[in-house]
Amino acid sequence: MQHSLQKQQKHTLYRFNGGLHLPDNKSQSLTLPLEKAALPKRLIIPLHQHIGQSAEPLVKVGDQVLKGDMLAKPQGYVSAPVHAPSSGTVVAIETLPIPHPSGLPAACVVIETDGKETWGNQLEPIPDYPHADPSLLRERIRNAGIVGMGGAAFPSSVKLTPGLENPIHTLIINGAECEPYITCDDLLMQTQAEKILHGVGIIRRLIGAERCLFGIEDNKPEAIRRLRQAVTDAGMDWVSVIAIPTLYPSGGEKQLIKVLTGKEVPSGSIPAKIGMICHNVTTAFAVAEAVIEGKPLISRYITITGNGVQQPKNLEVLIGTPASELIKQAGGYTDQVSKLIVGGPMMGITLASDEVPITKATNCLLAADSSEAPDPGVASACIRCGRCAIACPANLLPQQMYWYARAKDLEKVQEYNLFDCIECGCCSHVCPSHIPLVQYFRFAKTESWAQEKEQRAAERARQRHEAQVARKERLEAERQAKLRQKKEALNKPAAKKPKSDKPEAGAEEDPKKAAIAAALKRAAEKKAKLAEQGIEPKNQSDLSEAQKQAIEQADQRRAESSTDAVTSEKQDG
Amino acid sequence: MRFTTITSPHSDRPNSVSKTMLLVILALIPGAIAMIWYFGWGILINMILASITAIVCEALAVRLRNRPVLPAIGDFSAVLTALLFAVAVPPLLPWWLTVIGVAFAILMVKQIYGGLGYNPFNPAMAAYVLLLVSYPVQMTSWLPPEMLNENPLTFIQSASVIFTGTLPAGLSWDALTMATPLDAMFTQLDQSKMLSEILIQPLWGDFGGRGWEWAGNWFLLGGLFLLFTRVISWHIPVSMLGSLLVIAMLFHFLDQEAYPFGMFHIFTGGTLLGAFFIATDPVSACTTKKGQLVYGASIGLLVFIIRTWGGYPDAVAFAVLLMNMAAPTIDYYTQPRAFGHQGARRD
Numbered sequence: 001m002q003h004s005l006q007k008q009q010k011h012t013l014y015r016f017n018g019g020l021h022l023p024d025n026k027s028q029s030l031t032l033p034l035e036k037a038a039l040p041k042r043l044i045i046p047l048h049q050h051i052g053q054s055a056e057p058l059v060k061v062g063d064q065v066l067k068g069d070m071l072a073k074p075q076g077y078v079s080a081p082v083h084a085p086s087s088g089t090v091v092a093i094e095t096l097p098i099p100h101p102s103g104l105p106a107a108c109v110v111i112e113t114d115g116k117e118t119w120g121n122q123l124e125p126i127p128d129y130p131h132a133d134p135s136l137l138r139e140r141i142r143n144a145g146i147v148g149m150g151g152a153a154f155p156s157s158v159k160l161t162p163g164l165e166n167p168i169h170t171l172i173i174n175g176a177e178c179e180p181y182i183t184c185d186d187l188l189m190q191t192q193a194e195k196i197l198h199g200v201g202i203i204r205r206l207i208g209a210e211r212c213l214f215g216i217e218d219n220k221p222e223a224i225r226r227l228r229q230a231v232t233d234a235g236m237d238w239v240s241v242i243a244i245p246t247l248y249p250s251g252g253e254k255q256l257i258k259v260l261t262g263k264e265v266p267s268g269s270i271p272a273k274i275g276m277i278c279h280n281v282t283t284a285f286a287v288a289e290a291v292i293e294g295k296p297l298i299s300r301y302i303t304i305t306g307n308g309v310q311q312p313k314n315l316e317v318l319i320g321t322p323a324s325e326l327i328k329q330a331g332g333y334t335d336q337v338s339k340l341i342v343g344g345p346m347m348g349i350t351l352a353s354d355e356v357p358i359t360k361a362t363n364c365l366l367a368a369d370s371s372e373a374p375d376p377g378v379a380s381a382c383i384r385c386g387r388c389a390i391a392c393p394a395n396l397l398p399q400q401m402y403w404y405a406r407a408k409d410l411e412k413v414q415e416y417n418l419f420d421c422i423e424c425g426c427c428s429h430v431c432p433s434h435i436p437l438v439q440y441f442r443f444a445k446t447e448s449w450a451q452e453k454e455q456r457a458a459e460r461a462r463q464r465h466e467a468q469v470a471r472k473e474r475l476e477a478e479r480q481a482k483l484r485q486k487k488e489a490l491n492k493p494a495a496k497k498p499k500s501d502k503p504e505a506g507a508e509e510d511p512k513k514a515a516i517a518a519a520l521k522r523a524a525e526k527k528a529k530l531a532e533q534g535i536e537p538k539n540q541s542d543l544s545e546a547q548k549q550a551i552e553q554a555d556q557r558r559a560e561s562s563t564d565a566v567t568s569e570k571q572d573g
Numbered sequence: 574m575r576f577t578t579i580t581s582p583h584s585d586r587p588n589s590v591s592k593t594m595l596l597v598i599l600a601l602i603p604g605a606i607a608m609i610w611y612f613g614w615g616i617l618i619n620m621i622l623a624s625i626t627a628i629v630c631e632a633l634a635v636r637l638r639n640r641p642v643l644p645a646i647g648d649f650s651a652v653l654t655a656l657l658f659a660v661a662v663p664p665l666l667p668w669w670l671t672v673i674g675v676a677f678a679i680l681m682v683k684q685i686y687g688g689l690g691y692n693p694f695n696p697a698m699a700a701y702v703l704l705l706v707s708y709p710v711q712m713t714s715w716l717p718p719e720m721l722n723e724n725p726l727t728f729i730q731s732a733s734v735i736f737t738g739t740l741p742a743g744l745s746w747d748a749l750t751m752a753t754p755l756d757a758m759f760t761q762l763d764q765s766k767m768l769s770e771i772l773i774q775p776l777w778g779d780f781g782g783r784g785w786e787w788a789g790n791w792f793l794l795g796g797l798f799l800l801f802t803r804v805i806s807w808h809i810p811v812s813m814l815g816s817l818l819v820i821a822m823l824f825h826f827l828d829q830e831a832y833p834f835g836m837f838h839i840f841t842g843g844t845l846l847g848a849f850f851i852a853t854d855p856v857s858a859c860t861t862k863k864g865q866l867v868y869g870a871s872i873g874l875l876v877f878i879i880r881t882w883g884g885y886p887d888a889v890a891f892a893v894l895l896m897n898m899a900a901p902t903i904d905y906y907t908q909p910r911a912f913g914h915q916g917a918r919r920d
Contacts, residue, residue, distance in 0.1 A: 016912065022584065103578065180584075254912065267913035340576045341583055350578040373583035380590055380644065381690030386860040387588065390806070394912040399860060400904075417911040425582030432588035433690070439580045 011213075011242050014262040016255045017395040019247040020426050022346070024219055025180045025372075029305040029312040034187055036316045037329055042091075043111045043320035044357035045071060045082050046098045050147040051154045052078030057109060063090045066120030068296055071109050074142065080155045081145045084120070085298040085318035088113040099323075099342040099356045101349045108357070111320070123294035129202050137206055137291060144290030145297045145360070150174055150251070150280030151343065153361035156287065159279070160206045162272045171209040172260060172271070172278040173200055175216040175223065176244065176251030179344025182364040184301035185281050187314050189216065189223035192285055193230035195292075199284030200239060202291050207277050211238045213260045214281075217250060218243040248346060249424040253278045255393050267420050282363070297360055304330040308337030308367025317358050323365055324354040336369035345373060346425040380433045388427035388437060394420045398427040398437050405444040410451055413444045421445075520559065590689070594649035596804045600795035601656055601850060607791040608660050611718040611784035614731040615664030619671055622735075623655035626675040634684035650689045654678050657697040657850060661843060661890070662704070663715045665726075665734045665749075670711055674700040694897045695857045698890040705885065713886065717751035718784020721775065724749060754782025755842040756886040758833060767830040781841030789845040796849025808862055810848040812869030813876075814839060820877045838877065847872075847889035857897040864900070864907035872896050 048054035055072035059065060065084040072082045092110040100106065126132050126140065142157035162168050173196075177185040189196065200212055214231075216224050227241045244250055244259050254265045257276055265271050271278050279287075282300060289295040298319055305312035310331025317326060323340070327333060341348040342356075343364055350373075358365075366372075388398035396417055404413040418441060427437040609616045631651040635642050645651075655675050662671065678696035686692045705712045716722060726734065726749075730741050740749065752760065754776055761771045778786045799805045822835035838844060843851070852858060852872050859868040872892045879888030 017909075101580075258912075264913045267911065269913070338576070339579075339583065343581075345584045346582040348581055348583065350580075350583070351576060352578050353575055368583065371585060374585055375577070376579060378644070380648065381688065383590060383593075383650075383690045383855050384858075384860050385593070385855040386806075389860065389862075389909070395909050396911055397861065397908060416908075417914070420911050420913060423581075425584070429582050429584055429586060430588055431586070432590045432593050434586055434589065436580065438582065442580070 011240060011260075012262070013242070013244060014259055016250075016258045016393050018389075018391040018393050018426060019249065019255075020391055020429060021246070022180050022248050022429075024246065025305075026183050026186070026219065029181070029183045029303045029314055030186065031313050032187070032191075034191060034301065034314055034316060037318065037321060037326060039086060039113055039115060039117065039318070040321050040325045041113060042322070043085050043088070043113060043318060044096055044322060045085065045109045045111065045320040046096075046357060046359055047072050047082060047107045047109065048098075049082060049153060049319075049359040049361065050080045051152060052076065052080070052158075054107065055079060055082050057093055057107075059090045059093075059109065061090055061092060064088075065090060065111060066118050068122055068298065069120040070143075070145075070296075074155075078155055078158055080147050080157075081143065081296075082109070082319075083145055083296040083298050084111060085320050086111065086113045087116050087118040087120070097353065097356050099349060099351060099359060099362060103352065123290070123296065125294040126291050129198075129205060129291050132205075132291075134206050137202060140291055141206075141287055144286070144295070146283065146286045146290055147297070147360050148280055149282035149286060149300060149361060149363070151347070151361050151363065153359075156279070156283055159277065160203060162207055162277060166272040167275060168207040168209050168272060168277050169211070169275045170261065170277075171200070171204055171207060171212040172257055172276055173212060173214040173281055173284055174251060174253065174256055174278055175214060175220075175227075175281040176256055177220070178217055178246070178248045178251035179346055179348075179364075180248070181305050181366055182303050182344050183305075184303045184314050184363050186220045186223050188282060188285055188301050189220070190226050193223075193226045194234070195288045196227070196281055196285050197230050197234055197236060197239065198292055199286070199288035201236070202287050203277075203279055203284060204238075209277070211240070212236075214239055214241045215244050215250075215256050215260050216241065217246040219246040249393055249422070249426070252393065252422055252424060254422070267417070300358075300360065300362075302326065302358060302362060303364040304367075305364065306337075306341075306367040307369040307372055308333055308340070310334055319360055320357045322354070323351065323356055323358065326358070326365055327354055327367065333367060334369070337367045338370045338375075339368045339373045341366040341368055341373065346429070347423065376436060377434050379435045382431075382433055382435060385432060387430040387432065391426040391430045393424060393426060394422055396421060398441075401444070402435060402437050402440050405440040408447070410444060410448050413441075414448060418444055418448065590648045590650070593804055594653050596802055597799065597850065598649060598653055598656060600798045600804075601653075601660070601792075603795050604788055604792035604846065605656065605660055607788040611720075611788055612664045612716050613719075613722075613726055614728040615666075615716070615726070615735060616660065618728075618732055618735055619659040619662060619664065619666060620656055622668060622671050623659040623675045624652050626672050627651040627655035627679050630676050630679035631684070634680055635688065638684070638688070640688070645688065648689060651679055651683075654683070654696045657846075658700055660846065661697065661701050663712065663750075665714065665716065665731065666711055667738060668736050670704055670708055671735075674704045677703055690856055692856055693900075695851060695854045695893055698851060698893050701890045702894060705890070713753070713756065714746065714750045715753045716749065718782070720783055721751070753842070753886060754785055755880065757782075758837070758841070759880065759886065762831065762833075768833060769830060780836040780839065785842070786840040789840045792845040792849060796845065799849060799853070805849065805853040806862070806865070808865035809853045809858060809869040809872075812866045813848045813852055813873040814844070816870035816873030817844065817876055818873075820874060824877075824881070832881070838880070842880070842887040843889040844876065847876075847893060851889060852893050852896075857893075857900065859900045859903050859907070861904050861907045861909060863909070864903040867903050867907060868896050868900060871899070 053076040056075045057072045059071050066087045067084060069084045070081050071084050074081050088111045090109060091112045095105045096108045097105045129137060138157050138160055146156040147153040148156060175185055175189055224241060224243050231239045231241055242260060249255055250259055257271055258264055263274050266273060286297050299316055301314055302317045303314050304326050309327060313330055315326060340351045340354055342351055342362055343349060348366060382399055382402060384399055392398055401413050401416045401418060421441045423438050425438050431437060628646055628651055631645055632642050635645040658675055658678060678700035682694055682696040682699040683692045724744055733739055757776055758771060776782055780786050796810060800807055817838050818835040821838045824832040825834045852869060859865045875892035875895055876888045879891050
């Protein structure tokens with residue numbers, strides 16, 4: 001213990017540019033014990049809770065499902081299944097509102113719960129994971145529907161398949177939880193340290209990292225203490241639990257890697273390129289549950305907080321539980337509530353209504369009053385004070401990017417590294433002119449993507465058009481050549497002696513014809529041989545009489561036309 | 574229950590333009606009071622007159638541009654311009670020059686480019702330079718500091734001089750005014766006087782002109798307040814004062830009788846006001862950190878060059894305006910290395 005603590009304290013930390021010291025507002029919801037949310041009457045399970053292809057439903061309306069049953073299977077490699085969080089009846093598969101930045105509704109399976117919580121066929125637990133086949137573990141993580149639970153919801157099994165070209169030496173576990181208000185990861189680390197470390201062990205088994213750096217912001221001393229204790233108890237000397245300074249957004253993947261290792265993930269790349277993989281602490285927990293207990297991802301911890309609810313708290317919630325149910329369990333709204341935010345105040349998305357389900361990536365419901373999330377006033381002109389650039393954790397120049405984004409000069413705004421923007425909101429937060437900078441950058445990004453798509457389409461169309469023009473020119477040239485030849489041929493008998501010409505032509509013609517004849521003969525012989533052995537070409541078995549005839553006719557035509565072709569080629573040449 | 578939806582971030586914004594401008598005005602107060610203390614009521618009268626003119630011009634221009642008037646007045650940027658102008662011009666400047674100057678600053682330098690945030694030049698300094706080149710006599714008729722002033726004017730007398738041009742009975746302009754220390758220093762140096770000869774005159778204090786150096790101290794105090802409250806960063810003032818000090822010391826070292834010592838440049842004229850309040854005007858300055866260092870150091874260098882070899886007594890306004898022109902280019906070539914990139918972008 002003593003030794004490992006000393007080692008942890010020695011770890012050198014690094015800084016990223018800017019960042020913000022925000023009032024953390026975490027104490028309100030940091031209450032124990034952690035309760036389970038009551039089983040709601042209806043669970044709404046979106047089919048698309050992850051990055052990648054939407055899951056394909058396996059159930060239909062009226063089906064009885066049991067807890068843990070797969071409701072929809074993954075489609076394609078980058079995809080994840082969804083499972084029934086509780087037992088009941090599928091009452092609808094329809095398009096319903098979900099918590100998504102676009103505000104667009106999406107396909108969901110609606111289950112009316114029966115209150116029995118009966119488990120279906122559970123996945124088989126793999127308690128001996130240190131000796132299990134990695135591919136089996138990976139498949140389990142995929143089948144359990146585990147996605148990155150820090151917010152991005154990227155299918156974890158894909159991230160845990162780094163490929164041979166990028167050997168992984170460091171596993172980073174993200175327990176920073178840098179957004180104000182949110183405490184679910186903190187409580188998870190306080191209460192489930194051992195299980196989280198099992199998850200870390202499983203992940204390490206899959207990626208073969210030499211060490212694990214477990215980064216936690218120093219405003220969570222209890223979580224740090226518990227995890228350090230658990231690491232010592234488990235004898236996992238390759239795991240360092242590191243307290244990092246509380247500074248938003250140190251929980252951003254690239255920022256956390258920089259803080260812990262001093263390395264920067266190259267622009268437009270992923271951590272695996274520099275031999276690292278980063279997973280959220282909740283993901284590690286979900287991995288442990290899936291592997292050791294065979295439990296698919298059907299529940300998670302969620303913070304319900306803000307001045308807009310009576311009793312801020314954390315709950316263990318089934319995926320698909322409507323937000324309104326959770327608000328009810330937090331004592332309902334207060335009179336001051338003005339906005340409902342999924343996620344934290346810096347990067348969360350506002351909901352128009354609380355009738356949306358909790359998804360795998362939901363970590364917080366923030367019912368904010370008008371002082372916590374004020375309506376944005378009218379933006380005034382940029383005074384170029386540069387506070388945005390000072391605050392930017394990606395070391396960009398937001399005021400320059402804003403200038404070009406506003407002018408819709410997409411090329412220029414990309415030159416200023418638009419796509420390195422992580423949309424953390426630091427620039428907007430500090431802007432004295434209250435310019436919604438992040439909004440401008442999101443706009444510029446979507447416009448750039450649209451433009452790129454358009455350009456690709458235009459490029460394809462141009463290539464097609466050019467090919468078409470070229471083909472037409474070629475055909476026209478060939479036609480002209482043929483005409484010329486015919487004309488010449490008509491004029492020829494008068495001008496030249498046909499006799500002297502003929503043997504030469506015949507000599508040229510004969511080898512080709514002979515070759516074709518030989519090839520046809522070989523094919524026929526082979527066919528006959530196969531027929532003798534009773535083997536027929538597969539695509540020609542089970543043919544009807546009419547089809548056989550058609551084939552014969554086609555063969556005949558082919559034979560005829562090939563000789564024709566040779567003749568005509570001769571004429572052209 | 575329905576809620577309004579907006580995009581992130583949702584947090585309460587701690588900063589605002591008006592707060593920033595008010596902090597700068599607050600920081601200007603000690604220096605302004607010192608100026609009034611040493612140079613009389615005229616400074617205060619000018620500050621009031623300039624502020625009123627600025628507000629009227631701003632309101633008029635914003636109205637003509639069909640923009641909401643109250644937010645434009647309420648950001649206090651026009652008042653700040655007026656106050657900076659008023660502490661930079663002579664205390665007994667005729668009222669119509671103050672009005673012309675401020676109107677030019679607000680209408681021609683600021684609003685015609687699109688108002689706050691769009692002006693390429695510092696409005697107060699552009700107005701100062703306009704008046705200096707057009708009315709050099711009035712613009713260089715400074716009063717002596719309080720300790721050297723044998724004929725201190727009352728508030729009423731000052732107002733009377735400013736608004737009607739009538740001097741109190743028995744006083745002439747020559748008796749009333751006195752060259753600024755900078756003017757005195759370089760005029761005499763031009764006359765090939767030795768520095769040691771010049772410095773025995775009663776005009777001088779510890780580092781610069783008497784009175785002036787104390788006003789400079791109070792501006793410095795306000796500047797430190799701005800640094801402390803993070804309204805400005807250290808880059809521009811430090812690089813400007815640093816480069817001015819270094820080059821002045823270098824020349825003083827080369828020829829101790831022909832070039833004033835380094836601290837003279839810092840504590841005389843508008844150097845400290847310029848370093849903390851003028852050059853740091855975010856709208857017309859560089860925005861990148863490296864750029865700010867280049868920008869500040871170049872201003873320091875230009876101040877020294879213009880003071881030493883130029884025709885005008887003070888140089889801060891010219892230096893700032895010249896570097897305003899260069900700011901966008903400097904910004905372009907001093908972009909920081911973005912996260913995850915190999916080096917800074919170069920074209």
